[in-house]
Amino acid sequence: MxxxxxxxxxxxxxxxxxxxxESIAAIGWTSVTVTAAxxxxxxxxxxxxxxxxxxxxxxxxxxx
Numbered sequence: 001m002x003x004x005x006x007x008x009x010x011x012x013x014x015x016x017x018x019x020x021x022e023s024i025a026a027i028g029w030t031s032v033t034v035t036a037a038x039x040x041x042x043x044x045x046x047x048x049x050x051x052x053x054x055x056x057x058x059x060x061x062x063x064x
Contacts, residue, residue, distance in 0.1 A: 002020075
């Protein structure tokens, strides 16, 4: 999971972030990015659920 703060809105940083995400995808990983707006809208639990959703989409099973 990546937490992108305000400086990630700057064009140069945005380009670096895109390359980061492409590198992560190239090795078969899924990148989940959370911003302050996500935390504000959904709280920390909601943001954590984004990570859980990504894990489940990639085949991870939740044992109950």
